[in-house]
Amino acid sequence: MKNTIKILFFLFSMQLLAQGPVIRAEVNLDDVYTQYGLSGEGVLIVMIDRGIDYTHPDFIDENGNTRLAYIYDMVDPTGANDPNNPYGVGTIHDHEALNTALANNDPPLSTDRFGHGTATTGIICGNGSGTTDGQFHGVAPKATIISIKITHDYFPPFNGQPGQDAFFDPSYIAIALQFASDKIAELGLPSITLMNIGSIGGPTDGTSMYSRAIDQYVQSGHTFVCGIGDDGGRENHASGTVSQGQTIDLLVDKANSGNLRFDLWYSESDRFTVSIERPNGIVEGPFTAPNGPNDSVDENLGDIFMAHRGKNVEFWGSDAERRELLIDFSGTTGTYKVRLQGASTPNGGEFHSTLNPSNFTSNNKFLSYVVPGYSINDYASAALNIVPTDYVISEGWYDINGNFQQFTGQGDPGELWIGASKGPTQDERLAPDIAAPGEIAFGAYSPNTWYSHYVTSLVQGGNGLYGIQNAVSAASPLVTGIIALMLEVKPNLTPSQIKNILRNSCNQDAFTGSVPNNTWGYGKINALLAIQNTISLGTDPLKGKSIVLYPSPTNGWFTIDLGKEYSDVSVKIYNIMGQLISSEKYNSAKMIQQEINVSTGMYFVKVSTAKEGSNTLRIIKQ
Template identity: 80%
Template sequence: MKNTIIFLCFLFSLQLIAQGPIPRAEVNLDEVYTQYGLSGEGVLIVMIDRGINYTHPDFIDENGNTRLAYIYDMVDPTGANDPNNPYGVGTIHNHDAINTALINNDPLLSTDRFGHGTATTGIICGNGSGTTDGQFHGVAPKATIISIKITHDYFPPFNGQPGQDAFWDPSYIAIALQFASDKIAELGLPAVTLMNIGSIGGPTDGSSTYSRAIDQYVQSGHTFVCGIGDDGGRDNHASGTISQDQTIELLVNKTIAGNLRSDLWYSENDRFTVSFQRPNGTVEGPFAAPNGPNDAVDQNLGDIFMYHRGKNQEFWGSDANRRELMVDFTGTGTYKIILQGATITDGGEFHSTLNPSNFALNNRFLSYVVHGYSINDYASATLNIVPTDYVINDGWYDLDGVFRHFTGQGDPGELWIGSSGGPTQDGRLAPDFAAPGEIAFCAYSPDTYYSRSNSTLVQGGNGLYGIQNAVSAAAPLSTGIMALMLEVNPNLTPGQIKTILRNSCREDSFTGSVPNNTWGYGKIDALLAIQNTISLGIDHIDNKAFVIYPNPSKGSFTIDLGKEYTDVTVQIYNMLGQLISEENYTSAKTIEKQINASAGMYFIKVSTAKEGSNTLRIIKQ
């Protein structure tokens, strides 16, 4: 019996140790660390989210200094008139100010009371130093960080702590991107940016003000990531065509109290007349369409608010030739949006979405349902990189040692049920690939809404680590991999990163044939992405020309050329392509060498006067 208890305790301890690395192992990150010694050092992460708790150990280096170059708290108005803030909103804290506050234990300059921004930044680049074994570290644990706090989530009072009102202003997106662009130039580091927000609605064809701002940012050379969205698992998209004088009925089933928004888009060259039928059978309308692109027809009908706008009056600043019919419902039951084709000269096609409507909220269309098209508008930008989320692990041991798990959201290997789907409304592929975000383990701070219960704090995490799931976990994991790619090759363009990632995916029985609008190009593989990044910068590698041993090595190694050569040159390069040593030999068959540099991957290039050159990789441990 005693041996059985010991064995069970051993198994339990193995489970605890296994909690952190599961997503890393799934994408072969452990092999990346072992083979290439990557850490994200020298790479900048720009995180646009709900802020960060900079006092968390994950964001403090081994010398006790902050890893944050800047915090831009756009929600805090106190610094808007600061002469050192040219952006007109928010408050900026630089590295020195953050470090001083950290060392002096001053009142927090800025924080993340909800917890989402801290958690997701931890997935990208937390260093795991909140525990002695560091098992909960992020993908790029030595990266430099800029945190841009762009939004607040609502939450009620909890555990004696006050609640928080929601805040969101989409016009801040362009300002945040300008700030990021300026600071990337100032710091001079290769960078990847993640905006970890977005929900279904809008034109989702890349034409909105916000999507165009993202594309402009990428065109400036900045890699940008936005997850596809968490609006999957429900019939929240309807589309079809309406012919001249035809009448159709979009049935909207609303079961959840609060506001429900239908956002319908169609050609500016067409005209739809609109009526509404309430659950009790009463009808409002018909209401004629706006006359032209600069016109609007708005109606306040009590429980129904209609905003029918020409292309120059719609709410998203789209530059496409499309108009918007936005309708808010506040009652419950089944409503009808009755559309008639008053003038159809451009095909009569329409797309409509519902929000909120997802796997957890049973608001849905009952007619003209077409699956997919639930991508958020920011992710529909043409040049960004768009991950989706799949399940690798649905359970965890909480702080009290209780096993917790999600049910009904997908089994390991399957797409998470809440993942939004493509394509965009203009028919482009989305997402680019899938990453395992169910579930990730990451930084939690005390007294936040995330940490209000021991059930989401993980065993072995000292109360400083918990769970994150959904696309909000998959996108940071993917962003961290991009940071490692930039560590290997800081000159990668956004287009090259996207191409490498797409070409570094694997397909299986879950993904089916790829690419498709559910999985993109398949499941991301970090090891293959790093290898393909390396191969991009190597002209020629011939593993048969000569051998290096031992490999990996502690620094000393032997080059065996196989036979005697004359006029031999041996060059050693680091991963950045920088020459760190060069030596010439009149003749040689075996050469003893030493790498006098830090652990990592290096390239050994051997050239001879007659036979040309060959290159091999070596790992210094």
Template identity: 25%
Template sequence: MRIQRFHFAISTLLLLFSTGLLEAQKPSIPMTTRQAVSGIGELTGKHTDAKAFQEHAQGQFPVAWVSNRPTVGFIGRLGNDIGAADWLNWTTAHPEVLPGVCRNGIASFRLDAYHLHLLEQLPLDRVELASKAVPDLERARVGTRVDSVHAGLNLPQAFHGEGVLIGVLDWGFDYTHPNFYDTTLTSTRIRGAWDQYRQSGPAPAGFDYGTVAETPADLMAMGSDTANVYSYSTHGSHVAGIAGGSGCGIGLHGMAPAAEFLFATLMVDEAAALDAFAWMQDLAEADNKRLVINNSWGLPQWGTPDGTSLANQFIDAMSEEGVVFVSSNGNNGDSNFHFDHNFESAEDTVRSLVAFYPLSSHPSAWGQNLTLWGEPGGSFGMGLEFADGAYNVVGASEWVNSADGPDLWETDIIVNGDDSIFYDVAVESAHPANGRPFIQLRVHKGNSNVNVVLKVNAESGLVHAWNHTHLSNDVGNWGWDFSSAGQPGWTPGDPFYGVQQPACSQSVIAIGAHSSDFVNSGGNEIGGTLAYFSTFGPTLDGRLKPNLSAPGVNMESSLSSFRDGEYNVTETVEFDGTTYEFARLSGTSMSSPAVAGIVALMLEANPSLTPAEVMAILEETAREDNNTGELPEEGDHVWGYGKATATDAVLAALALSETPSSSAFENTRFSVHPNPTSDRFWIQGPSEEPIQWTLLNLQGQPIASDFSLAPCKVDVSKAANGAFLLRIKHGSHVELLRLMKTN
């Protein structure tokens, strides 16, 4: 066995960062960011032609053509003595740095790919490479009870999302599709669209890249977003149709068909995503409308799975300002790509076989990306063993200890005669984001038949490991198995702890997926089983994810008429001389917009809801059934709190309304007295017909119900103190009243 270790990655970084430092305090930069910057630096060294560099780099790194040059996306945190104005002044003096949005001390920016040495000169205390984003790929309205909300069943009125903006960050928008018109197919409901790839301009106010359209004429002139690394996609059109499609007159409407849209064609990295979030928030505030943003994509590389990244902090800050974020939970539920072990002694070592994604299955398939996290203040070691088909060890890597970080290197090993194994390592003794020890190891074995075994050791503490596919010119967001390989004492993998950014943020409502529930010809509700791909939680720090589940299997929605991919078309509609099509797709990409649409219904019912209240209502009104089984009171890491239930969520939103004169409480025929009450109250109102009254808690759950003639007496002496909602049905009239129970 021959081992040759190279430190050229570090030396490249030293070369990049060796010129004129202006700041006494250099920013903290994670080793995975330094590793990626090293790779970008190697490509700029090979390709002096900027276009050639762009072509080779944009698949693997957050590189985009902005202001007539290749730029790299980053996110930074301002130092304590640096304000937003100071940051903008600094970038003005350094035109190689293109500032994006800056909110609550978190700034997005792009750096000329040929001036990466400026990273160490930035007046920031922390810098992270912007992770690349990848997509997470008629019965759903019944299963979520949205059909009942549209009909106003057991509600004071019908709700369709009117007056609410749904933001969609994605790729593949067809601005001309009738699914994004109103239900009469007269006017577009697209409030604005920002194509971050189209560089002809005009850019949105405050930004210097992309093209924005905010009038129907401009939208129709653009037609669609432009081709990008995902070519002419249709993902965004399908996602948006689920959230709020008009249905085009053929019954395929989305969850909130009266809501308006904000579309942003994402430049495939999180720096551009933060810019898009801010643009959407600015428009919503200008229109004085509530905003819910759907994210049907994930960030599988360079991030932290516990919600501590700078992007997570940015999202949480925007949530505090009233923006509701909904995100797909991911599609790794069918992969045993994780294991963890609680170590109790230095002699305790675990082994697990690393499965490799077949090179023939993807043109950019390269190898596997192994990431390991320990507990704050702890340390652990790891290494690789190489074994033949009988699991006899034929070679081994160097042992890597997290306490030796920060460091990174690359190594080439020859084992078993002529099998070449390559791997690179990034090590943090305490990651800048969360203080946890961290090791990332990317391993390539080509067509070798050698088995790769991961070994992990620690004196104490819990260590987690994940196995993701790594692509040479793209980002793989799918897990691949760990297994015990039938070897005594080896550790198998499991599907848990799979949540990635942005779903792992504290304030993001993360959505799992199940098949649609529907009523068969016998009147029985069937379906609704867990989608095989729905990612399991929790987050690395143990928080519950997903928050709840929604339909995400074979969801029928709109296709972009500009796409260049083929799909099995299920429906067509003619509009303005063009044939527009629909198809069924599956993924948590589809379940997330279903809940975003439900949020729009809730915000129409009660525009004063905070994002925290929206999340709490969705969790508290999620339902259990035979498929979920009885869930723990604190939820579980597969279903969250259960299945999204729009009727109860909207009812609970109304119950929290602080505006008694809102439309939901107008035209009252009934009254209750005394209110507050300590033991009983009377319902007064028309007595020609019997009424059905139902007493509900603020989560929309029934406490008591009966048929009576008004006036009638209701005994609440045994009910807990607090606020309740009284729903009264009188013929076709439904009315909601508030009631307070006291001592």
């Protein structure tokens, strides 16, 4: 009998691993769908990543139309001079152009040849229509999408396909956020933005030009998510103090070929003299510190490049009183010594230093002054960002040929993924906010991509159109999709409300320990609790007053109960693309009856008064 139970449990586990609902069950999403019928309809997802394959069935609705309002391909220069593109870079494709290309079976207007952006967007809001049972659908399968392609990853030629060079220009971040802000305003939908990029390095104290741009975006009312990073599992952070007259050696083990970047930050008031000892014992320097905030001491030493910069000329545009010492080691492997001497340290000589690449897939590491944590990526250190981390839920998956595959040595179910970065920020703020299960998730795959050429990554039952996605890049889309469902319930949620709800909607267990902490944040996200906590906020206020719309769903006529008499009332109805359907004005009103004489679907009713502000409510037309 015991053997029979074990066999049945093994077969049940195989079935779960071969399908898509493992993560949905873990975070109680199935209960959300059953109890509340949410789908993300009427919510806008802004995805800043490696692009998207808009021809994938996950992103086409039941009528054959694209679910994308826009693709902004910032890597494609052909549209930079288009008069309809005021942003100066990239190429913009709108909903109509994408639909026309789909209808005509034209060559793709924009692609994601790597596969990352397509898979991660699928986790957020793919509709699962690549299979008959839809088992691989994303969290918010009816959401509207904007895809912003901001980067390219390198990969070599494969299967007769050309390779691809890497591309990333961090100055594009502010442009991407401006485009997103403009289109959110144009479409008029509640939105959630995910930027699924970032690695260790920089000031990571919320002061870089990129972190400040993110905070400005959030202050404009746009909720923003950026994962903590994939730089865990290695000794890649060193910190301490250098007193005046003291000399210390930071030992850097360059174990892997290629470039290794050392990035150190310390007070503008302090001055460090720097020497570099190579593995063969040859010493470069000493080099005196830059005199002032606008000065720099740059040294090209062949296979070592050193840039020592004052606070106004460092590479990240930080507005903090900190200077940067950046060293690129591109030569031989071995142990390098970065020797710091405290020439003058009136502010105490404290420093933080990081290495990149240095994570669980790399053997590069510090050998001295190692302090755990502080491996958060700079974009995630923005003060108003929502920061997910990643934990393990499934030991593996069954590939398209029915063979069991798994990642070994990266954590057991329930544990934090070994590659997840950890907090705090360099200014000692908590990070991450929450943890989500990204090991192993499933997302949309497209043929002839770098992702899909790994046959073992294609999942069983996915028709070759779905495969695995892991790391923080899978956990962050899951959280983003949950936020989309929260916005479907209450479109007027503010970024701070969303962040607080998420933090208060977590489970704790033996793995998370006492929370909050800089490994797990507030714990493991519970989607059902997040929706319940969203609902418990009560009816959306109209300047502190409650208004009610009923019935919804409706066959046509509906009533708006304002609760009291107001003057100068306007009622506007929008479709899910943000287009105005009707507009009415009333000199005064308390009970308003209106007819919604349009096709079936979801719509938004915006009620405004001259003095009390506005409120947007959701209505379903049957």
